[in-house]
Amino acid sequence: MSSRALESGDDLALQRLHALFGFRAFRGVQRNVIDRVLAGQSTLAVMPTGAGKSLTYQLPATMLDGTCIVISPLIALMHDQLRSAEANGIRAATLTSVDENRAETVARLRAGDLDLLYVAPERASQSHFRELLSQCRISLFAIDEAHCVSEWGHDFRPDYRLLRPLMDQFPQLPRLALTATADAHTRADILTQLGIPEEGMIVAGFDRPNIRYAIGTRDGLTQQLRRLLAANPGPGIVYAQTRAATERLAEALSDGKREVRAYHAGLAPDVRAANQSAFVGSEDMVMCATVAFGMGIDKPDVRFVAHAGLPKSIEGYYQETGRAGRDGDPASAHLFWGADDFARARMRVQEVDETRQQGERTRLSALGALVETAGCRRAILLRHFGETPPETCGNCDNCLEPPKALDATVTAQKYLSAVARTRQMFGAGYVESILTGQSSERASSQGHDTLSVFGIVDGEEAALLKPVQRALLVRGALLPTEHGGLMLGPEARGYLKGELPLDLVIPPKRERERGRKGVTRGGSQALNPVGDPLFDALRALRRDLARENGVPPYVVFHDSVLRDMAGFRPQSRAAMADLPGIGASKLDAYAEKFLEVIRQF
16 A cells, blocks of 8 residues: 555655644554554454544544545544644535535545545435445545444444445555444444454444443432533533423523523424534533534533433443533533433333344343442443443443442332232322321222231331332332332242342432532542633633634633633643644634733733
8 A cells, every 4th residue: 555654654654644643643543453454454443532532533644645535434534523623723524415515525535635434324325425435546445334234233324334335446545434432242243244354353442531430210300400501611411311301491490690501303303403512612502402412512511411311321321421521621511310310221121123132121221230230330331232341430420429229028028028019009109108007098099008018118128218229229129100100020920929138228428518519529620720810811811713703612722721720820832742643733823812821921
């Protein structure tokens, strides 16, 4: 393969890294992946969000002869990556249905005037696109969000399965598949579907150490979210399960001081686009959205992600929380769940094709283990993806403030017995009244005050009834009836016979106050120099430059770069060039303006 990199020595990759991106060293497995690409070897790279996946094709694209074709699933994501690439001096373009300069882009492609061309899989799989590429010099195929190619993945896109013929037409070119969320089964499927040899897989791991995980039950959700927003002044996403819930939460959380908007597929396209654009360019907006929002956004400075209900799977939860802290700064992920989430999820499992039901039940059980554990949340996440993490991480709610674990097996047996003896017709409140021996006309008329379970729970055990009921719903030992009652679920027999234990997790006391402290430590208040007039002035300049150039502020510089400027106070262009994250293109565009502000202080 003809390659400017291979002709100029091994250190050119590092030189180009510093010139383009302002970094003097690669992170994690970036160098391993780039070396394989430059050597013409096809590769599947599984790297956590925020680990710099896009750099592994952007940098080689500037070193290889020809254009790198990047296949990406969403137009918004392509345009976001285009802005960042161009800001770093990379010759890039998109070829999408909404671009008005398609003829110009094709001409640039034919003339060899592009390092990167971003296209959707629907276009890339067409025969006319293959014909176009056969007339051009192409250097590399990069398949972003590669888990979309697998039916085992959580974001399956059929058009990804049609990419193999395109790449097979250029057998001499390397293929680079990139994903952050793929378990072992999905990884194997990606290799097969995209024609990448097994020895070409590089798995960097799934850990996002800068994200603090916190999971708790819903208890006054609006107030819980308001406290979360108050403790996290940076941009954030609140995921809700329905379109109506996104609008309801956006209205409830709007306080007139901070902008909160809604995003879902039911909004008019222009409203949806305006809301997304405003969020991408904001330094403090909160978006209440369905999970459709986020995949098309590469916004690095999201400081928190909150789930107002149960996600669909561990993979979905990992991907959605991974939208926080892509810049490497501390961020937090919060999940507020209820037993009714699991009840609804079990109902949905019954509605899917029978061949998929066992897989869906397994996914639901994995979520149950995550939300109910007394152990490390991060360890459960990483073990799900096949890793062997330490028992504690020091950066999740359970590691920071360990809860108590209580054997509630006997209480669970009492609860299930009461449901069975009251003929599986009544709701939680009535079942608890029978167990605690509360006489009532209703209990007397039903003859329930004479049952053996009447009044068998008292004292401290009575306080366990609600969390026990919640735990039994999570585990499928209880199910809700269509009339609001409770019935025995398929797992009830194991608990009644004592074959299955019920370990109950008791959160630390004063959970709300402690949660607020934890949110603050993991949020954005400690990130940037509070009250530093120079940092504030640099941020204001960045905001003005972003507005002038029609790009989000983070495309100009990340917060970490501004912190370095405020801390080191460079006085010359050469000194500024030494700061990480300032490549040659940005140095030319912005150095003098930022130096002028620094000199004023």
